[in-house]
Amino acid sequence: MENSFDKTAVETIDLLEARLRRIEYVVCGQVDESALSSNKTTATQRLAVLEHSLHQLASKSRVVQDLLRLHSRHPDLFQSLSSNDLPTTLDTESLQSIVMASASAYSSTASRLTSILDVPVPPAELSAQLIDLQPRIAKLEALQAVQNVDIAELRERSAAVIQRWYTVDILRAGESWAELEGRVEQVEQRVRRTGLAKRLDDDMV
Template identity: 40%
Template sequence: MDDAALEDVLLQTLDLLAWRLRRLEFVLDGRVIEVEGTEDRKTPSVPVVPRLQRLESTLQQLASRSEVVSDLLKLQSQHPNIFTEDEPKDASSEPDTTQQLAMVLTDAPRFSTITSQLRSLSDFSVPPTSAFASVIALQPRLAQLEEQQYRQAMEISELRKRTGALVLQWHELFILGQGQCWAEWDTRLRNAERSVRREEVRRMEDGV
């Protein structure tokens, strides 16, 4: 590549960078900047280095006005590998033909085992259809039995509730009620005993 072609490629690259800066400025705040040096695209006398310096200066000005651009530049300086494409994997890292053949031979017994299992499935005889027909014929009866079982379960639940209520009532009447009755009788007996003793003491004091 001669010098003229190389210079033309450099100028095209600089124009593309300037266009991207204008587009970035428009995306960020809706304004379009005029990057210095782009009007000199067809002027060979303008050196490439000053134009590149102007582009860098414009980018720095844009970064000073936009936190997003500033953060991206900091991220690029700290982690330069983020914005570069990954290198293609080396073909030598993949296993060669010998290694692939060894892996196939290692799993070969598993293939034969699976094949024998599949063949054994074909040896199973399918049950006669009469058995399925009899099961289908029993379906209405099974539905009736299920409904009857549900009704019985509901009756049993109701009986349990009634039994619980009766047990609670019996406990309140015969256990708690009898206890209260005995307590009341004991209280009356104690009161009567106290009255008799007071009467005896009073008579002894009166000399009767």
């Protein structure tokens, strides 16, 4: 009886460790081989190692932290219900009408889920490279924001320079040319009057 109990305990711990390593692989993309417990250690020591590994995984993964927080707040979501215990107060006819109304969506949902299985999962090395590039991407985004501010300032300064050039050079130059043209017309009128007066004097002589 004692050997059977020890065997059951060892198999249970093996299953817990296998589940934990599977979760670690899904979350991190790899398994820490150094954290694997040895079968030569006692059950208490192996449980302590598994608990320590779970805490480390939770501290490294935000997804695991959210799942643990969700489990602490709503533990009923993680409990499997019997097919006889429906989580509703509706009668069978109402449930049947709801199911039949959504029957057309089942086939499309099933085909989409099947197509997801055909999508290749990117390798863990590529995901790790993208994670490593995140600090550089954040720096580039900050640099781009600074450059956008500089570009906006340069646009404002360019608009101010163009407005000053138009006001000072174009408008004032036009005013100067208009004033010069008016003075030229006055001089021409005086020259004409002087010439006309001279011709009248010559005719009288």
